Amino acid sequence: MMDSIYPWFKDAWIAIHENKNLPHALIFKGKEGIGKYNFAVKFAKSYLCQKTLSNHLPCEACSSCEWFPDVHPDFKHIAPIENEDDELSKRKTVRKKNILIDQIRELSEYLELSVHQEKGRRVVLIEPADSLNHAASNALLKILEEPPENTLFILVTSQTQKLIATIRSRCQLLDLRGPSLDEAKTFLIDQKIIHEDSLLSYTGGSPFIAIKELENQSEREMIIQLLSQGHNIDITKVNYAILTQGLDWTLNVIQKWVFDLLLSLHAQQNYYFKKEEKRIQSQAKQINLDNLLLFTNELNELKKIASHPINQELQLQNIFIKYKQIFEPS
Numbered sequence: 424m425m426d427s428i429y430p431w432f433k434d435a436w437i438a439i440h441e442n443k444n445l446p447h448a449l450i451f452k453g454k455e456g457i458g459k460y461n462f463a464v465k466f467a468k469s470y471l472c473q474k475t476l477s478n479h480l481p482c483e484a485c486s487s488c489e490w491f492p493d494v495h496p497d498f499k500h501i502a503p504i505e506n507e508d509d510e511l512s513k514r515k516t517v518r519k520k521n522i523l524i525d526q527i528r529e530l531s532e533y534l535e536l537s538v539h540q541e542k543g544r545r546v547v548l549i550e551p552a553d554s555l556n557h558a559a560s561n562a563l564l565k566i567l568e569e570p571p572e573n574t575l576f577i578l579v580t581s582q583t584q585k586l587i588a589t590i591r592s593r594c595q596l597l598d599l600r601g602p603s604l605d606e607a608k609t610f611l612i613d614q615k616i617i618h619e620d621s622l623l624s625y626t627g628g629s630p631f632i633a634i635k636e637l638e639n640q641s642e643r644e645m646i647i648q649l650l651s652q653g654h655n656i657d658i659t660k661v662n663y664a665i666l667t668q669g670l671d672w673t674l675n676v677i678q679k680w681v682f683d684l685l686l687s688l689h690a691q692q693n694y695y696f697k698k699e700e701k702r703i704q705s706q707a708k709q710i711n712l713d714n715l716l717l718f719t720n721e722l723n724e725l726k727k728i729a730s731h732p733i734n735q736e737l738q739l740q741n742i743f744i745k746y747k748q749i750f751e752p753s
């Protein structure tokens with residue numbers, strides 16, 4: 424957990440503490456991977472703290488701060504229940520993870536209990552709020568329609584449009600801006616992360632996605648290696664270790680590569696793969712546009728089923744066969 428507030432959230436931190444009419448429900452919205460969750464947790468901690476410091480940071484010494492978050496009786500974090508990874512294939516499968524109605528029912532029961540602390544405040548953090556399924560959304564709406572006293576609800580999301588309108592209308596929206604490129608770079612350098620430039624362009628400027636992507640560097644490089652070969656890829660030599668992060672993740676890398684190919688075709692700078700720009704530019708010259716467009720459609724179709732337990736090796740092989748074809752003359 425951060426000790427202070429990320430520089431790009433400083434204004435929001437001050438604004439939220441200077442808001443004298445804090446409503447009973449807030450939505451923290453902003454781009455993925457900018458640290459919204461940490462911000463929300465920090466805010467919850469300071470909201471519950473018995474003697475916050477002058478900069479509104481929690482004191483880290485009172486009993487509330489000591490309990491927070493795991494054993495704090497007045498803090499509840501509602502998140503999707505994690506599914507087990509596919510143990511058989513040792514691969515990550517991205518199944519749709521939802522917050523379920525049973526979790527909201529439990530919350531309802533919890534809210535009937537009285538608040539534990541002297542200060543008499545309670546915080547319910549729902550994150551990511553866009554993972555509430557339909558039934559859970561309706562159950563939460565009922566709670567928000569007749570909110571219990573002294574309880575603050577914080578919904579964190581990067582996709583506000585996925586929340587039902589009736590929930591949105593009951594919450595006050597706090598827009599959290601992401602870091603500028605310089606702020607994101609400084610942040611990664613402070614974390615002793617190298618190649619921060621190429622990581623940030625690959626992740627669209629999100630520092631926390633960049634940190635997560637570090638773990639997948641070797642798989643990503645294997646994929647780049649393959650994609651760079653264009654028409655010369657030897658399908659029989661595809662190393663399926665690139666599927667370690669799951670087909671969905673692998674397809675993401677390929678989609679980003681193809682996006683940059685399209686940019687190069689239109690004489691524009693690469694967006695995701697800065698280091699490989701020259702390679703992509705020279706590949707773009709050999710492209711068969713019709714096949715490329717067909718290929719992007721296929722990728723989109725495959726993305727829809729990538730989380731199902733299909734034969735991932737076979738799917739990937741097909742993708743590379745079709746990728747080769749985008750360099751064939753029509």
Ligand SMILES: [Zn+2]
Nearest residue numbers: 472482485488
């Ligand atoms: Zn405290």
